[in-house]
Amino acid sequence: MIKTDILIIGGGAAGLAAAQYGARAGRTVHLVEKLATGGQFMYIDKIENYPGIVEPISGFEVADRMLKQAQNFGANIIYDEFISFEKKGEKFFVKLKNEEVETFTIIWATGAVHRHLDIPGEEEFSGRGVSYCGTCDGPFFRGKRIMVIGGGDTALTDALYLSKLSDDVTLIHRRNRFRAQANLVDQVKNSNIKLEMEYRPLEILGDDKVTSIKLESTVDKSTKVLDADAVFIFAGMLPQTDLLDKSLLDDWGYVDANQKMETSLKGFYAIGDVRNTPFRQVVTAASDGAIAAHSASEYIDEVTNNKY
Numbered sequence: 001m002i003k004t005d006i007l008i009i010g011g012g013a014a015g016l017a018a019a020q021y022g023a024r025a026g027r028t029v030h031l032v033e034k035l036a037t038g039g040q041f042m043y044i045d046k047i048e049n050y051p052g053i054v055e056p057i058s059g060f061e062v063a064d065r066m067l068k069q070a071q072n073f074g075a076n077i078i079y080d081e082f083i084s085f086e087k088k089g090e091k092f093f094v095k096l097k098n099e100e101v102e103t104f105t106i107i108w109a110t111g112a113v114h115r116h117l118d119i120p121g122e123e124e125f126s127g128r129g130v131s132y133c134g135t136c137d138g139p140f141f142r143g144k145r146i147m148v149i150g151g152g153d154t155a156l157t158d159a160l161y162l163s164k165l166s167d168d169v170t171l172i173h174r175r176n177r178f179r180a181q182a183n184l185v186d187q188v189k190n191s192n193i194k195l196e197m198e199y200r201p202l203e204i205l206g207d208d209k210v211t212s213i214k215l216e217s218t219v220d221k222s223t224k225v226l227d228a229d230a231v232f233i234f235a236g237m238l239p240q241t242d243l244l245d246k247s248l249l250d251d252w253g254y255v256d257a258n259q260k261m262e263t264s265l266k267g268f269y270a271i272g273d274v275r276n277t278p279f280r281q282v283v284t285a286a287s288d289g290a291i292a293a294h295s296a297s298e299y300i301d302e303v304t305n306n307k308y
């Protein structure tokens with residue numbers, strides 16, 4: 001049984017920042033990650049909007065630096081899978097697949113995963129033209145006919161990235177207004193990306209790989225088929241909260257936490273993309289992590305009467 005002050009579940013930007021701040025505050029910190037730390041970082045080709053990072057660097061590199069920083073301050077990384085927890089008195093008893101942990105606090109930092117469209121052909125051609133990550137799979141479709149689905153920041157950012165690899169990129173969005181930030185919309189409008197506004201994807205077609213996509217007008221229900229080699233889907237994210245009690249969640253399935261990252265369960269915090277936050281960025285995730293580590297540290301002082 002591992003005994004710790006702060007147990008962090010999830011090793012993306014939020015979790016790694018919490019690990020660094022918690023360890024630097026002198027707490028014993030353990031961070032649980034299933035496969036590899038980094039989270040959504042791994043999908044970011046270049047980070048150029050993190051304050052102080054002037055020369056854009058890859059998400060992978062920032063994640064690696066954050067991991068080293070957290071470990072340098074004494075945080076421990078456990079490669080294992082969270083199963084469940086139980087609170088008894090002031091302590092949480094946590095079951096991982098291969099380990100048990102006793103902790104004063106839990107910081108939930110599991111992030112969110114890509115939403116699927118659930119249309120015919122999507123699963124069938126996944127990995128054979130259908131992708132959810134521009135930076136991972138874009139280079140396979142250099143010079144090819146690329147379709148990008150979605151109107152949020154990710155769709156526009158990745159469409160811009162993909163337009164550097166191919167002159168034939170089409171952005172398909174179901175409404176006549178983008179959800180994305182104005183500056184991205186301007187960049188797209190000034191690029192060679194073709195726009196199919198007010199269309200939604202009905203079906204992805206192909207033989208052994210993607211050959212076309214069928215669209216339906218959201219205005220008059222008319223349909224058309226566009227030839228395609230790749231379909232990149234950026235339809236938003238689903239928070240990773242299946243293993244949590246519904247009482248901790250908001251109506252959209254995100255963990256409800258206040259500005260100190262506290263949830264309705266004392267000693268249990270939520271940070272990053274899995275939290276009900278108005279803005280999901282690396283910088284906000286890192287900030288959440290710092291705040292949660294600070295709140296957890298204060299809480300440990302409170303429950304141990306500063307005798308810890």
Ligand code: NAP
Nearest residue numbers: 117150151152153154155157174175179234235236279280
């Ligand atoms: P998002 O903002 O939720 O956008 C998802 C997009 O997919 C929306 O345009 C939505 O259309 C569309 N969509 C959803 N379901 C669909 C369906 N079944 N069929 C067709 N279209 C569908 O998700 P996101 O773009 O991944 O962004 C997530 C968060 O990360 C945001 O907070 C964003 O600001 C942040 N982010 C920031 C940056 C950056 O700053 N550079 C980059 C990436 C992400 P509607 O608009 O009609 O709902």
